[in-house]
Amino acid sequence: xxxxxxxxxxxxxxxxxxxxxxxxxxxSESDYYLFWYKQPPSRQMILVIRQEAYKQQNATENRxxxxxxxxxxxxxxxxxxxxLGDAAMYFCAxxxxxxxxxxxxxxxxxxxxxxxxx
Amino acid sequence: xxxxxxTPSHQVTQMGQEVILRCVPISNHLYFYWYRQILGxxxxxxxxxxxxxxxxxxxxFDDQFSVERPDGSNFxxxxxSxxLEDSAMYFCAxxxxxxSYEQYFGPGTRLTVT
Numbered sequence: 001x002x003x004x005x006x007x008x009x010x011x012x013x014x015x016x017x018x019x020x021x022x023x024x025x026x027x028s029e030s031d032y033y034l035f036w037y038k039q040p041p042s043r044q045m046i047l048v049i050r051q052e053a054y055k056q057q058n059a060t061e062n063r064x065x066x067x068x069x070x071x072x073x074x075x076x077x078x079x080x081x082x083x084l085g086d087a088a089m090y091f092c093a094x095x096x097x098x099x100x101x102x103x104x105x106x107x108x109x110x111x112x113x114x115x116x117x118x
Numbered sequence: 119x120x121x122x123x124x125t126p127s128h129q130v131t132q133m134g135q136e137v138i139l140r141c142v143p144i145s146n147h148l149y150f151y152w153y154r155q156i157l158g159x160x161x162x163x164x165x166x167x168x169x170x171x172x173x174x175x176x177x178x179f180d181d182q183f184s185v186e187r188p189d190g191s192n193f194x195x196x197x198x199s200x201x202l203e204d205s206a207m208y209f210c211a212x213x214x215x216x217x218s219y220e221q222y223f224g225p226g227t228r229l230t231v232t
Contacts, residue, residue: 035220043207045161045223091161104149105163105174106221 006109023092031097039089120144122224141210151211
């Protein structure tokens with residue numbers, strides 16, 4: 001079974017600075033997807049960024065980028081130019097890429113609560 | 119932009135009562151999911167549903183739980199006899215059958231069992 005570990009329960013960053021959230025995972029599969037979801041106080045889960053394991057290039061979405069190290073099974077999220085609206089719980093998640101109906105679930109880490117300091 | 123909706127936003131029920139949580143997935147999506155998040159804990163998978171069948175369920179999803187797609191738009195989660203430990207946030211998610219594998223989440227239903 002796959003596991004996802006987020007070792008930083010809480011992080012804080014000054015507004016406009018850069019912060020990196022860590023995530024490691026364990027899997028025996030070679031093809032999979034990794035995601036970062038944001039959960040603001042409203043509790044809704046919002047997809048931030050996605051990475052396909054077969055792609056060597058790190059995904060980027062505006063101020064959000066990842067550092068995907070497949071051999072190390074590491075998937076960190078970098079938030080540049082942090083804004084007050086970035087304050088939220090951030091969850092790392094894993095999904096198998098095997099295309100049968102029994103492998104669609106997302107496996108989440110325990111989350112990192114990010115605080116933005118004005 | 120299309121979104122997943124869930125009703126009610128908050129449900130309070132007494133232990134032993136049945137509850138039905140409702141979800142309206144994005145209209146062209148074919149794969150549906152329920153997850154739950156006990157307060158302060160991580161999000162946990164409950165069940166996935168495709169073509170009117172459960173495709174996978176977790177250990178949490180025991181005989182007290184059931185899912186149904188009663189019509190072309192709704193997707194429901196029923197808990198037959200609620201327990202105190204069922205108190206949690208329940209999220210519905212859906213995805214399309216295309217190359218995009220993102221699961222889009224609804225805003226959640228907070229279930230409180232007293």
